[in-house]
Amino acid sequence: VNLRSFEQAQLVGSPFIATNEKNMGGLPDRTDDPTEEIIDDLVSGRLPGVLILDPIKAGVVAAETAIKVHPIRKGKSGVPDEQGCIDMAYNCNGCGNCQRNCPNDLDLVEGVRLAKEGDFSVLSDLFDYCLGCARCEVDCMKEVSPLTLLMHAGRERIRNETFNVRVGRGPIQDTEIRNVGAPIVLGEIPGIVAIIGCASYGKEIQELYKMAEEFLIRNYIVVVSGCAAMDIGLVKDDEGKTLYDRYPGDFDRGGLVNVGSCVANPHITGAACKVANIFARRPLRGNFEEIADYILNRVGAVGVAWGAMSQKAASIAAGANGLGIPAVVGPHAAEYRRMFIGRSDDDDTWKVFNARDGTPDQLVGPAPEHLLTTAESIEQAICLVAKLAIRPADNSKGRMIKLSHWIDLERKYKGIDLPNDLEKYIRVEADIPINMKEEVHEYLKQKNWQPRDIVDPTLLKRLCRT
Ligand code: SF4
Ligand code: SF4
The missing domain is CATH 3.40.50.2030 (Rossmann fold)
Structure with a gap:
């Protein structure tokens, strides 16, 4: 369970629907309320999120809310603009906690240092090697998110990432x-x-x-x-x-x-x-x-x-x-x-x-x-x-x-x-x-190899025919 999902959704202005009693995020339980009312509350922003424990109702609310909220939140991003990223990088004291936490040991200290000067080239080079796990954010005492800076550095690649994938087809016939x-x-x-x-x-x-x-x-x-x-x-x-x-x-x-x-x-x-x-x-x-x-x-x-x-x-x-x-x-x-x-x-x-x-x-x-x-x-x-x-x-x-x-x-x-x-x-x-x-x-x-029989193999004696 990603305990930061609600927080992340708020950053990009997305209504959040919790469906699992293990991660309710303190959200109001709307399971028994009329579907239209819940959708209105979410789309209007009166509520940032709701808890719906009925999966069918959650599915209907999610699909209809997504359609209605799309034109409203279009263009919103959880990643600050260039100046916002530079300002964030300025808080960095070079302690290296982020890099020590990174499973791929990416050179975040140098990347963030250069970002202070508006140079995102190192972070851009690291973008392809980032797993997006967010471990680098966890122990930053200066509230810098190297992952966010990486996303900014790789924004063009994210925007232009198009490719063909065969549709998932389900079971083999x-x-x-x-x-x-x-x-x-x-x-x-x-x-x-x-x-x-x-x-x-x-x-x-x-x-x-x-x-x-x-x-x-x-x-x-x-x-x-x-x-x-x-x-x-x-x-x-x-x-x-x-x-x-x-x-x-x-x-x-x-x-x-x-x-x-x-x-x-x-x-x-x-x-x-x-x-x-x-x-x-x-x-x-x-x-x-x-x-x-x-x-x-x-x-x-x-x-x-x-x-x-x-x-x-x-x-x-x-x-x-x-x-x-x-x-x-x-x-x-x-x-x-x-x-x-x-x-x-x-x-x-x-x-x-x-x-x-x-x-x-x-x-x-x-x-x-x-x-x-x-x-x-x-x-x-x-x-x-x-x-x-x-x-x-x-x-x-x-x-x-x-x-x-x-x-x-x-x-x-x-x-x-x-x-x-x-x-x-x-x-x-x-x-x-x-x-x-x-x-x-x-x-x-x-190797002194000797031929041996090709058998009809089983580990189960009861499957032997005689
Ligand atoms: S953990 Fe934070 S303060 Fe320390 S080097 Fe990384 S970004 Fe800078
Ligand atoms: S999100 Fe990327 S940079 Fe941050 S710790 Fe994970 S792999 Fe490393």
Whole structure:
């Protein structure tokens, strides 16, 4: 809950409607009053805000008030004009509290110092790297808001920020799942890459774009939501096209699917559940364990939460883990102190039943190697995503496709010949990518590699057919 929402709304002359009893802001409870009366009070300014605990009524009041108040508050801004910003900067004593609080350690002290002289160039350079978190304001004893000064410095960019984003489409249709279920489970569509989280600033927006483009080119299905969906729309290629202009919105190979806001993320995990339900007829209701077993062993879906790591993104990633979907998170995520790292050196942790005949202790790992892990750079994240999309149930054609992308990405971004644990992912001769046969054979010989059976993997004994 942002406890400053009401204060911020007042700064820009926006009526405020509190709808949550945990954050009522001392506002009068108008839940039982007639809708028209509430709207009149808000639009006229008689009341700066109200509490409405009936969500339907709050929605009606919000929509109608917004339309009526628009011409009145048009042009109002919470950011002072140039002289107002200079005056604010003049209060700064250079103590550095703001910079110490800033998660990106932006050079605010120098930026504010120059702003006193009307020079906003440093703050303008910092604008793209600001997360908008407002931590810099909290401990300023001189009532300076470096964030406000940054907004002033970046005002032209804010004004001119236009871009295309594909409309959030909600759930993946059952018909789409029917078309792609088999190639996903067999590994012939190399994976589903779900990019979530808040990139929030320039460098990381470029990184998300790079990741999405890399996997789209390779015919993965890329699913995006929330800020990530908007952020990748900000980047254009040399022809002025965004990824949305270049790739279709179907849930199919090479498709870029925007499911909607970040609360639409369950549509992504929902798609994986639907594969288990529609393609393998696993019942959905009360059947969490079998669904997760199916996804973990067969559906090459991987989540990526990049950028400013909110608690929400961290919990979405952990929620995906519970359904058998691994997630790669950015360096900011380390602060949440939660990882699920696999022990690829311990064969005992990678044994499953072969559902065909109930044989236990079948080594299938390490795939997926981790459930929740961090990457320090986008290059490392891209390689990890390709690796984590590998699943025990891949058929040889699918495994070959996945391995060839993984190896290719490791070569491109890490400059190595072959990953140093490649032998663990090759079960039989036919898994080896055709165009790399010779060198992989040589590598396997050095590692004393032995073929092993491709099984029908499950962690649940009751799912074995005999
Ligand atoms: S915390 Fe306030 S007074 Fe201290 S350097 Fe930052 S803006 Fe200036
Ligand atoms: S709002 Fe921007 S400048 Fe202020 S602390 Fe957050 S990231 Fe740093």
